[in-house]
Amino acid sequence: MTKRIYMDHAATTPLHPEVLAAMMPYLTELYGNPSSIHSFGRETRQAVDTARDTIAENLGAVDASEIIFTGSGSESDNFAIKGTALALKEKGNHIITSAIEHHAVLDTCKWLEKQGFRVTYLPVDAYGLVDPARAAKAITNETILMSVHYANNEIGTIEPIEELGEIARAKGILFHTDAVQAIGSLPLRLKDMPVDMVSFSAHKFYGPKGIGGLYLRNGTRPIQLIHGGAQERNRRAGTENVAGIVGMAEALKLALNGMEDRNIRIAELRDRLIQGVFNQIDHVRLNGHPARRLPGNSSFCFQYIEGESLLLNLDLQGIAGSSGSACTSGSLEPSHVLLALGLSHEIAHGSLRLTLGSATTSEEIDHILAVLPGIVAKLRDMSPLFNVKGVGEAVCTAKK
Numbered sequence: 001m002t003k004r005i006y007m008d009h010a011a012t013t014p015l016h017p018e019v020l021a022a023m024m025p026y027l028t029e030l031y032g033n034p035s036s037i038h039s040f041g042r043e044t045r046q047a048v049d050t051a052r053d054t055i056a057e058n059l060g061a062v063d064a065s066e067i068i069f070t071g072s073g074s075e076s077d078n079f080a081i082k083g084t085a086l087a088l089k090e091k092g093n094h095i096i097t098s099a100i101e102h103h104a105v106l107d108t109c110k111w112l113e114k115q116g117f118r119v120t121y122l123p124v125d126a127y128g129l130v131d132p133a134r135a136a137k138a139i140t141n142e143t144i145l146m147s148v149h150y151a152n153n154e155i156g157t158i159e160p161i162e163e164l165g166e167i168a169r170a171k172g173i174l175f176h177t178d179a180v181q182a183i184g185s186l187p188l189r190l191k192d193m194p195v196d197m198v199s200f201s202a203h204k205f206y207g208p209k210g211i212g213g214l215y216l217r218n219g220t221r222p223i224q225l226i227h228g229g230a231q232e233r234n235r236r237a238g239t240e241n242v243a244g245i246v247g248m249a250e251a252l253k254l255a256l257n258g259m260e261d262r263n264i265r266i267a268e269l270r271d272r273l274i275q276g277v278f279n280q281i282d283h284v285r286l287n288g289h290p291a292r293r294l295p296g297n298s299s300f301c302f303q304y305i306e307g308e309s310l311l312l313n314l315d316l317q318g319i320a321g322s323s324g325s326a327c328t329s330g331s332l333e334p335s336h337v338l339l340a341l342g343l344s345h346e347i348a349h350g351s352l353r354l355t356l357g358s359a360t361t362s363e364e365i366d367h368i369l370a371v372l373p374g375i376v377a378k379l380r381d382m383s384p385l386f387n388v389k390g391v392g393e394a395v396c397t398a399k400k
């Protein structure tokens with residue numbers, strides 16, 4: 001079998017070998033419970049404290065107590081949004097978010113709607129950008145929280161977080177950002193930013209799965225969701241995932257070290273991939289913003305074919321990508337993100353996301369560019385939409 005090519009770094013990243021090395025002692029001989037007062041416990045307590053310091057420092061927090069460990073990026077989003085909504089429900093019942101958030105945010109907001117909260121889902125432009133003026137207009141006397149992701153996981157668009165945060169702050173509204181895609185790829189100085197809560201997740205930056213974090217600016221107190229022990233200063237119960245916490249701190253350090261050079265290299269490869277696709281394949285569009293985008297993200301829609309078939313064919317060639325459409329889950333609904341850009345269902349169904357990472361090579365990009373055009377041509381040959389002349393137009397007009 002030929003060597004496989006991993007182009008799905010937005011879904012998860014491989015564990016960095018140095019991260020594994022940092023974790024190993026805490027998976028073997030250092031097994032004490034950090035809450036225990038004996039020496040076994042003190043060793044792991046020390047490791048958790050050091051990791052928290054490292055993360056706070058690398059994210060530019062003021063104080064280590066502003067970092068809370070959770071079980072995932074999803075949990076961090078739930079904690080920030082549900083916790084704030086429930087903590088401030090006497091103050092107001094309105095939340096503002098965007099239409100293209102990760103499901104960890106969207107489904108949390110939908111659940112809150114069932115509990116009596118009102119949610120505004122801000123539309124985005126054709127590039128996936130939230131308009132700050134629109135966000136400002138959506139604010140009412142009842143608004144308690146604005147939550148807009150830092151960068152989108154499907155199309156890579158980077159949102160105007162600073163402007164949105166300023167708008168929220170000026171009105172005394174808490175601002176949360178899901179930075180799961182951004183942390184490790186974009187520089188962050190939390191103390192200088194108008195943000196109150198920030199979600200992150202280690203497995204998106206070459207750390208282990210099942211460990212996330214939430215930055216809570218001093219004084220921000222969402223109500224506790226996980227009750228039990230007094231861990232995380234009574235904000236999240238449960239014995240600490242010591243190895244995961246140590247791994248996340250190490251992964252963050254490594255990600256920020258040399259980030260700029262790495263980003264330049266990855267973005268160059270990505271741009272060559274995008275250019276190559278456009279040079280060789282017709283009826284294709286790039287999703288997301290041309291400039292304001294994550295260095296590793298490329299997202300396409302190929303007209304007249306199904307993203308799912310494209311993925312399966314690429315997988316047979318050892319190339320691992322992802323599609324925004326959800327046909328495999330039994331629903332014919334394409335990605336909410338692509339639809340929010342204003343794309344028709346037909347176009348959105350032909351989506352393919354290829355996300356590069358720190359180990360992506362030039363040879364891998366060459367190989368993808370050698371294989372992809374043939375697969376697209378083959379699938380289009382089999383497509384009734386592509387073969388009947390003029391039907392492409394008919395499909396578009398019939399939809400209106």
Ligand SMILES: *Cc1c(COP(=O)(O)O)cnc(C)c1O
Nearest residue numbers: 072073074102104153180181201
């Ligand atoms: C991956 C991801 C999440 C969820 O993080 P998990 O740790 O996998 O739960 C949330 N938001 C965004 C933008 C993501 O990319």
